[in-house]
Amino acid sequence: DQQVKQNSPSLSVQEGRISILNCDYTNSMFDYFLWYKKYPAEGPTFLISISSIKDKNEDGRFTVFLNKSAKHLSLHIVPSQPGDSAVYFCAATEINTNAGKSTFGDGTTLTVKP
Amino acid sequence: KAGVTQTPRYLIKTRGQQVTLSCSPISGHRSVSWYQQTPGQGLQFLFEYFSETQRNKGNFPGRFSGRQFSNSRSEMNVSTLELGDSALYLCASSGSLGNIQYFGAGTRLSVL
Numbered sequence: 001d002q003q004v005k006q007n008s009p010s011l012s013v014q015e016g017r018i019s020i021l022n023c024d025y026t027n028s029m030f031d032y033f034l035w036y037k038k039y040p041a042e043g044p045t046f047l048i049s050i051s052s053i054k055d056k057n058e059d060g061r062f063t064v065f066l067n068k069s070a071k072h073l074s075l076h077i078v079p080s081q082p083g084d085s086a087v088y089f090c091a092a093t094e095i096n097t098n099a100g101k102s103t104f105g106d107g108t109t110l111t112v113k114p
Numbered sequence: 115k116a117g118v119t120q121t122p123r124y125l126i127k128t129r130g131q132q133v134t135l136s137c138s139p140i141s142g143h144r145s146v147s148w149y150q151q152t153p154g155q156g157l158q159f160l161f162e163y164f165s166e167t168q169r170n171k172g173n174f175p176g177r178f179s180g181r182q183f184s185n186s187r188s189e190m191n192v193s194t195l196e197l198g199d200s201a202l203y204l205c206a207s208s209g210s211l212g213n214i215q216y217f218g219a220g221t222r223l224s225v226l
Contacts, residue, residue, distance in 0.1 A: 004156070006156075009154075032213045034213070034214065036217075041219065042219055043118070043204055043206075043217030043218050043219050043220055044157070044204070044217045045216075045217070046214050046215070046216070049213065049214065089156060089157065091157075093213055095213050100145040100147050100162035100164060100169060100170055100208060100215075101147065101159050101162055101170040101172075102147075102157075102159070102213075102215060103159065104149075104156040104157040104158075104159075105156050106154065106155055106156040107156055
């Protein structure tokens with residue numbers, strides 16, 4: 001049973017437009033959610049996170065939205081840039097009990113076309 | 115501040131052999147986690163060590179084991195390698211904000 005799902009394996013957008021990456025989870029015990037970005041031949045790097053007590057967190061061009069009732073979160077990138085082309089992983093954790101263990105989705109490959 | 119260092123970067127082994135991977139966390143980080151990534155798959159959690167003790171464990175067979183040393187460096191061992199163990203093995207360390215993990219570049223293991 002996959003507890004974190006990213007249903008879109010790939011997404012292609014034009015430079016300057018908005019990129020929306022989606023993620024669904026099933027475990028109601030998850031209370032902290034993160035997005036990581038991964039370039040080829042590198043490890044994932046932390047991008048942005050959100051606690052379950054919030055519904056939105058913004059950092060520059062990146063905004064994460066959380067809908068707890070739907071068990072759904074999304075990452076918005078505005079405006080998208082070619083350098084944003086990478087694999088994006090959604091991850092979830094139980095911050096107080098399992099902080100060192102994150103459950104990851106399978107990733108979405110974002111391609112931003114110039 | 116140096117990042118997470120994993121050695122070696124690439125490894126080729128044959129079925130039945132055993133392998134040891136190494137991870138040096140960011141200085142000051144006491145938590146080290148290991149993940150397996152196979153093509154088209156997300157990161158599958160193997161285990162986490164904190165202050166030399168295994169704190170969390172994923173659903174992998176006992177052939178996969180690990181340990182952590184007093185300087186927080188960690189090793190992961192896979193015994194009796196199988197073809198399906200071919201994957202990218204990622205190590206991540208975290209500090210006081212344990213929820214955010216910092217990853218190394220990974221060790222790509224190929225089992226022939």
